Amino acid sequence: SLNEVPVGVAGELYLGGVNLARGYLKRAALTAERFIAAANGSRLYRTGDLVRWNNDGQLEYLGRIDHQVKVRGFRIELGEIEAGLQGQPEVREAVVVANEGPAGTRLVAYVSGNAGQVIDTAALKQKLGEALPDYMVPSAIVELEALPLNANGKVDRKALPVPAITSDKPYEAPQGPIAETIAAIWAEVLQMEKVGIHDNFFDLGGHSLLLVRVHRLLEDRLRTSVALVQLFKYPTVGSLAQWMERGAAAPTASSPTAGDDRALRQRAALLQRRKSAERVN
Missing domain, CATH: 3.30.300.30 (ANL, C-terminal domain)
Incomplete structure (x- = not known):
């Protein structure tokens, strides 16, 4: 069924009216795919264009x-x-x-x-x-x-050129067993040759699902328990290593930072995907 979308929401553009063509010449399959029947008995043409209405009543392509x-x-x-x-x-x-x-x-x-x-x-x-x-x-x-x-x-x-998966920061080798283990796990999961201490997991192409794998490997190789949300909160090798070296202390009350906000958004995306999967299953 076709549903009109509200202002500002993207949707596919359909065309109709008395000037609409009957179909594609001698291309019955394509005609059946693109020309559809509407609920009121009229015919509509699927343009394949993604548009949205703006507040001025104009269509934005x-x-x-x-x-x-x-x-x-x-x-x-x-x-x-x-x-x-x-x-x-x-x-x-x-x-x-x-x-x-x-x-x-x-x-x-x-x-x-x-x-x-x-x-x-x-x-x-x-x-x-x-x-x-x-x-x-x-x-x-x-x-x-x-x-x-x-x-x-x-x-x-x-x-279009295919960009190489590299860091935009000068490479600095991780120091200490914890930082070296974190960097090695990231390089393994992201399939990179090396990861520096200032590299950001998400800037290197990492995402929520890969971070779940990183979380499992960290707990297994460092023999410690780490809350998944901390990996979102400390997305660089250095910041995560420093937090773990402090003994993974319980968080103290403080005002939210830009890093905290990003961590919450990324964790919300992961939770949203999990809920979607549960609905499908």
Whole structure:
């Protein structure tokens, strides 16, 4: 059944009216797929375009519905992420793709800047994290002088460079048995050659489900009990090692920090996925 979506919510655009074509010439299968019957007896055409109404009563084009992907159990409209990127003043154009990597499917954004504007990819990722769920924030943002186009003038996704999974911080070797064990586990789970003491698990392409595996390996190899939420709260090798070296003391009352807020959002995403899985089962 078809349901209209409220203002601001993305949905697929359907066209109808007296000027609607009967179908595709000599392509019965495609006609049956794209031209559908509505409840009132009329016919509608599925455009495949992802749009949403804005507060001015205008339709905003977000992308193609066939660019919908599934990451970590969540169905994601890539057009929504692209719209978030293009809404930033320094970004001229943006495209988001889902790449298969050693740690599973990860989102990669490609952006080009407006003239005279400097793109800070770390700040751009932080802005997206404030507006979108954690699982919709790209693992990497790649700045290009211009997005590659095909002969039809559309973005050539196949021509986009595949970014290497590397840290944006200078490598500094972890010191001490706890830090070295944490770094080794991260490198194993993320399938990286090495992980430095200042590297952030999530910035390296890690996510909630991989962190569950890290949690299990940490408890097994360090022979200690660690609350999973602490791995969200201390996402770098150094910060987690320092917390564990202090004896994993009970948290004290303090005002929430940006790191705490991110940890809560990432933990909420994990819990949401678990609830969705329980409903399916």
